[in-house]
Amino acid sequence: MWWWLLPPAVLAACLAAWAALRPDRDRNVRRRPVAHADRLTLLPEYQAALRRHRRWLAVAVLACASLLVSTAVAAARPIDVATTRPEQHNRDIMLCLDTSGSMSSADAAVVDVFSQLAEEFDGERIGLTIFDSTAIQVFPLTDDYSYAREQLKLARDAFDGRPGSSGFLDGTWSGRGSSLIGDGLASCLNSFPAAPEQAGSLKPSTGQDPGSPPRSRSVILATDNFLSGEPIMTLVEAVAMAKDRAARVYALNPGDLDYGAGRDQPGAQLRAAAESTGGAYYALDDPQAAAGVVRGVEETEKSALRGSPRAVVTDEPGLPLGVALLSGLVLGVATWRLRP
C-alpha cells in the first residue's frame, strides 16, 4: 500500500549508518590520551569484559536494525490479498411436505434434519408448507430460528403420530383428492417473496433495499408423486412456475413405485420435473434414509450457491509490529546491560 515508504526508509538508514561510521577526526577530543594502554587491554580479564561488551553491542545493533526494519515495514502497511468464495447465507429454503399417510416417516426425518440444521443457520430463511389435497403454510420463510425449531418439533410430533398433535395436519385434507403435488408445489413457490428480486437478477429491486444480495431459492419437496384427484395445477405447470421464479426443486421420493423405466411413471416424472429446475431427484428405499439425503442436499446447495471469488484486502500489521515490540524489548535489555 505505502510501499514507497521503504526506499526513503532504506535511504535514511544508510545516511544514519554513514554518519555514524564515517571517520571522526574529533572523536578523541573529549578523551584523555594515555600511554601503555596495551598493559590494560591485553589483560585476559579486560579481554573477557570486552568480549561481553561487544556481544551486547552486537545484540543492541541487531535489535536496533530489526526495530527499524520492522517499523518501516509496518509503516508501509503490508496487506494480505486473499481470494475467498464467500459462503452464501442468503438462501431461502422452503420445505414442501406431502402429508399423505404413506409419507409421514419420511416427513418426520426431513423435519428432524432441518430442526437440527436450524441451529447452525445464520442468515438463511426457512419455511414449512404441508399439503395433501390442500396446502397449508405452517410458517412462512423466516430467520426466527427458535420459532422455526418450535414449529418443526410440532410437525415432527404430528408426523410421528403422537397423541394430541393431530390438529397440526388440520386443513390439509378437503376431500378433493390426495397428494395434489402440482398445487402443493405451487403454494410453496408462492410463499417466496414476489418477483422482481429473483435469484441471479442483477436488477436492483424496488421493494427491497437495493444493497442486499439476491437470495437463492430452493424447495425440498418430499412426495411419492402418487396423485389421486384433480389438481388445479399439474406438476408440469408448477415446475414451469418454479423455473420462472428461479427456484430449484429437490425431490425426495421415499416410496418409488415405478414399474419399469417408462417416462410416464410417477418417479420418472418427478425426476424430470426436479432436474429441469436445476435441482435433483432422490429415490429412497427406506424412509429413514431421508435424513442423510437431506443433509446431502443441504451440502450440495451450499456449494452450488457459493458466491463468486472475491479478493479480500486486509492490513497485516501484526507480524511486523510484533517483531518491532520484541526488538524494542531486546534493545531495552541490551541498553540496560551496556549502561556505563
Added chain:
Amino acid sequence: MTSLLHRVKSNLAIFAHRKARGALDGEYGSVFRGRSLDFDDLRAYVPGDEVRDIDWKATARHGSPLIRRYVAVRRQTLVLVTDTGRNMAAAARSGETKKDIAVMALGVMGYLAHRHGDVVGLVSGDAEGSTALPAKGGEAHLERLLRQVDSAATLDAAPSRIEDQLEHVARTVKGRNLLFVVADEVPAGPATSELLRRLRAQHEVLWLTVRDADLAPADPSLQPDRTAGDSYSVSGGYPLVAHLARDPAVAAAYASAVAERDTGRTTMLRKAGITEGEVAASQGVINALFALLERHRRAG
C-alpha cells in the same frame, strides 16, 4: 610563551620558602662532588652538606658550622636523558601531561647544576631517533633544552623507546658524567638491565620515574580527575571503555600487574646500582628530587 625555566624557578622559590633555603643546593653539591683540593673560601653550612666538608676549626672560631669550598677545576657535566615520544604526551597519574612533569624535573635538576656551575646537555628522542644537544652553561641554554623536550613530545611524535636514548648515550657520551634520566614506567627486561649496568659502570645515574595514568582505578571515587571518563591510546588512537576497566576483576588484575611491573623495575635499577625516584604530579617534583638526591647521597 612563558619561559619554561621561569616556571621552574618559581617552583623552586616556593619550595625554598617551605624548606630550609638552599637545601637542594647542598644535596646537589654533595651528590655531584666536583671538588679539587684548591681551597676557595668558606660558606655557611646548609642542611644536606657533607659533614666531612665542615671546617671544624673555622666552625669553632665562628660559632656556627662553616663549609669549606674548593675551586672546581673540573666542571661537571650533567646529561639530561629523557623520552620525547608520544607516550610522554599522555596523561600521568595526576591527570597532567607526563611531558609537563618531565620538563619540571629536568628544569629543576638543570637549574641546580647551573647554580653549581656545571654544564648541562640533553639527549632526547623517540623510537625514530635521538637528538643530542651539547652540554653548555647558562640559563638560555637550559631554556633551550627544556623547549626542545616540550616541543618534541607531542601526540604526533613517534612511539617512545627510552632504551634508544640510553644506547645513544652509551655510544656517544665520553667520560664520566652525571646522567639524570626521566622516563615513564619502563618495563624491566634483560636487555635494558644489561644496558643500565653498562651505563652505571661509566656514569653516575639518577632515575626519575613519572607514574603513568591509572587505567583501572580500584576505587574510581579516589581518582583525582574524576570527570575524565574515557581514554584513548596514544598508539593507534583506539578508545578504552572506561566502565569495562571499572569491573572489579579487571581493576584487581590491572593493580597486580602494575605492582609486579613496579617491583621488576625497582629490582632492575637497584641491581644496576641506580637510584630511583618516582613522581606522580608536577607539584611533587621537588620533593621527589630532594628524596632522590638524599637517597643517592646515603647510598654513596
